[in-house]
Amino acid sequence: MTQVSMTVNGVAASGDVEGRTLLVSFLRDQLELTGTHVGCDTSQCGACVVHVNGEAVKSCTMLALEAEGAEVSTIEGQAAPDGTLNTIQQAFQDHHGLQCGFCTPGMVMSAAALLKENPKPSEAEIRDYLEGNICRCTGYHNIVKAIMAASGQDVSAIAAE
Numbered sequence: 042m043t044q045v046s047m048t049v050n051g052v053a054a055s056g057d058v059e060g061r062t063l064l065v066s067f068l069r070d071q072l073e074l075t076g077t078h079v080g081c082d083t084s085q086c087g088a089c090v091v092h093v094n095g096e097a098v099k100s101c102t103m104l105a106l107e108a109e110g111a112e113v114s115t116i117e118g119q120a121a122p123d124g125t126l127n128t129i130q131q132a133f134q135d136h137h138g139l140q141c142g143f144c145t146p147g148m149v150m151s152a153a154a155l156l157k158e159n160p161k162p163s164e165a166e167i168r169d170y171l172e173g174n175i176c177r178c179t180g181y182h183n184i185v186k187a188i189m190a191a192s193g194q195d196v197s198a199i200a201a202e
Contacts, residue, residue, distance in 0.1 A: 047111045049074065050118030058105045064098075065089045067105035068115060076116035076146045080175070087174030090147040090154075091115050097154035099173070116146035119153070129153055129191040136196065138187030140178035148174050152188045161192050164199055 046055035049072060056071040068074045068091070080088035082101055089100040092114040119127045126134065129152050139145040148171070155162060155170045162170065167188050168181065176184060186196045 043106060045105050045109050047108045047113050049113045050115060060104070060106060062105045063101055064091070064093075064103040064105045064108050064113075065100035067108075068100060068113070074115050074117050078143055078146055080143065080147075085173075085175065086144070087147040087151060087171075088144050090150040090174070092150060092154065095157075097151055114150075116149060119149060129156070129188070132187040132191035133184070136183050136187040136190055138179065138184040144174060144176045144178075148176065148184055152191065155188070156192055161194060162188070164189065 042057040042059060044055060045058050045067065046053065048054065049068070054072055056067060058067055065077055065079055068077050069079070077091055077100060078088035079101060080086035084099050084102045087099060090097050091100045092098065093103065093108055093111050095112070119130055121127070129149050133139055133145065133149060138148070151171060151174050155167065159166060164185055167185050171181065171184070186199050189196045189199060
């Protein structure tokens with residue numbers, strides 16, 4: 042076992058891990074931050090996306106030890122301390138960008154990374170960026186609308202699917 046330390050959602054966190062412990066497992070099992078979901082264990086679904094030092098990362102592909110000293114943000118760190126949803130979360134709620142909710146944490150975290158790099162993405166750019174995130178419920182239409190709305194753009198131009 043090796044001690045790993047990082048800052049998660051602005052709070053210092055540490056724990057003992059085996060060398061093979063994935064970041065997603067450390068977050069869920071030791072820190073009890075279960076909003077980061079495990080959907081595939083093969084880096085295909087994107088349900089486990091978190092930010093590590095400001096970059097979107099599929100936490101099922103990163104060892105906890107690789108996050109030593111890093112700043113990690115999870116879905117739990119997106120809302121305000123009083124529970125008020127951030128702009129992206131509110132847009133997902135307002136535009137029905139979720140159904141079962143399983144993929145939603147990864148979608149929100151990916152959307153945040155996209156909007157950080159491209160504050161006004163086109164519909165095509167959003168769809169391209171979300172290629173690594175799988176939703177089995179919504180067909181992506183409302184997810185795209187939510188991200189467009191979160192970027193402050195008019196969503197009425199998005200064609201219905």
